[in-house]
Amino acid sequence: MQKVWSITGRSIAVSALALALTACQSMRGPEPVAQANIPEQGYLTASSGPSIAEQGYKDFFADPRLLQVLDLALANNRDLRTSTLNIQRAQQQYQITQNNQLPTIGASGSVLRQDTLNSNAMTSYNVGLGVTAYELDFWGRVRSLKDNALDTYLATASARDATQIALIGQVAQAWLNYSFANANLKLAEQTLKAQLESYNLNKKRFDVGIDSEVPVRQAQISVETARNDVANYKTQIAQAQNLLNLLVGQPVPVNLLPAQRITRITSSSALTAGLPSDLLNNRPDIRAAEYKLSAAGANIGAAKARLFPTISLTGNAGYASTSLSDLFKSGGFVWSIGPSIDLPIFDWGTRKANIKISETDQQIALSDYEKSIQSAFREVNDALAVRQNIGDRLAAQRRLVDATNTTYRLSNARFRAGIDSYLTVLDAQRASYAAEQGLLLLEQANMNNQVELYKTLGGGLKANTGDAVQQAPSSAERKAANSAQ
Structure with missing residues (x-):
């Protein structure tokens, strides 16, 4: 019995040592350095205050009506809802990969009956717990x-923020488009009213023989x-309302639509852009590209690790007996534990090709990151x-x-006085x-x-200015922080 416990103790010690060494190595290489090549001379070079994105x-x-419409959109927009569901999916996928670092324990049971021509039939029963590969x-x-x-x-979460x-x-x-479509309609209706008055005046002048038919047709x-x-x-008003309803995800209440021109x-009062570093921090699409670049680096580590032997541990413990009634009696306990190794010898360059693919993917991710900046x-x-120029315009x-307007008023007065023709008024x-x-x-x-x-600077992620926005570090940033310690 002492020998059995001695063997068991050594096995447990070996297993504990293996677990302690788990994940202590990483094949991940150095992280690439982004070179966005942003022109030094540009509008976003200095700041007189914090960015409005804050x-x-x-x-x-x-406008409080617009704020209510925005809240409705954040609650009901389907694209935003899909982005949120994508986050949940990515979170569960991360949970699966995290669970893969821990052994999976399962219960098993079996009944086996064996019979040959030269021996009596034999039945064996087995039940236990095991760790598989x-x-x-x-x-x-x-x-x-x-x-x-x-x-x-994290990239999926940042993509949702960008959405x-x-x-x-x-x-x-879209809310502004609806407002100005209404303003243009009112202007067109006022113009139509003035044109009808001119048409009626010209028609009366034609009817009494003062003018020819030409001014009448011009007015028409x-x-x-x-x-x-x-x-x-x-x-345009109907189309603007349809677009607004689509973005909000439901019909917008009439009392929230702007009936008058928005001024x-x-x-x-000051639309400050902040420093260039503010843009990099506030834009979630840039952050998402950075996370994808970090993910590509992690893939390289996984691909390089495939060049080395894969060692798996399999074990189980339970009870076995040839009689069901004796299954859990003393002497029926059995256990086994043992490693298995997968050593690559000849794979015709497949694993090395996978490393090259991962490195190429990293370069693609780097290019995408630089382009996003x-x-x-x-x-x-x-x-x-x-x-810069809208005020002058x-x-x-x-x-x-x-x-x-002054020219039109003077021309109309001169026409009514008989000094100028209607063509000048027109x-x-x-x-x-x-x-x-x-x-x-304009x-x-x-x-x-x-x-x-406001949008291009990364504004709109927070509801209130005092709200905090948390940005989790990528695996590359965590690796750099650990290396610096």
Whole structure:
């Protein structure tokens, strides 16, 4: 009996040593260095204050109706819901790879009956617990797979954050589109009313023989053009509402739709961009690309570990007997434990090819990461370029509106006094109408640009400015931190 316990003790000691050595090695290589090659001369080079992306969307946007619409969208949008479900799926996949680092214990039972021509029949019963092919992770293969799953999960979570930021920007701009479609409709209806008055006046002058039929037909052309614009803007209002309903995921209540032209979209008086490092920290799409790059590095470690022997441990303990009634009696206890090894000899270069594939995947991920940085800087600089000149454009357009309105009023007075022909009035009407439309377009572009700048800087992830955003370190960052200690 002492011998049995001695053997058992040595086996347990060997197993404990193997477990202690598990995952102590890693075949992961050095992490690549990203070179985004961002131009030194650009709009996003300095800061006069913290980035507006640090503000929560409830503090950035000014209209309480829009804030209610945004809350509805965050609760019901299907793309955001799918992104959240993808996070749950990636989380469960990470849990599976984490569980693979632990032995799987299962219960088993069997009945075996053997019979030959030269002996009596014999029945054996067996029941017990066992560990089946538990891999001793000497080279860090299982650990690398776990790191890859963790990075994939974090990348999926960051992708969901990017979806939320994009959704908030899209909803705000769709809400503005609805507002300005209404404003254009009202302008078109006012223009149609004025054109009808001119048409009726010209028709009376023609009926009494003062003018020819030409001014009548010219006025009719303006009337039908205005009617066409009215119908067009009614279509745009319906389409803007349909888009808003799609983004929100349900019909938007009428009381939350802007009936009047929006004159202010944000509560912020200064739209600061912050430092370039703020952009890298606030943009979840850049963070997602970084996680994917880290996951690719973990795959290289798993592929390299396949070059070395795979050692697995199998064991079981239970009871066995040729009689069911004696199965659990003294002397029926049996146990076994033993390792197995898978040593690659000739695989015709398959495992080395898998390493090359993993290294290529890492280079692809690095290129995607660098491009995501470049794209983010380009988007922000484009928004800042519009921001830099939009004020001058608006001021010039307002002066143009004043000038064309004055011209139209004077031309109409001269026509009624019989000094000028109706053609002068017609030209002035068209110029005034076009200038008013251009002003509405610029005002909408101005507010869309404010939303776009907030979105491209990474704003919209927080509801309130004081909320904290946690960014978990990638497996590459954890490896670098451990190496530095």
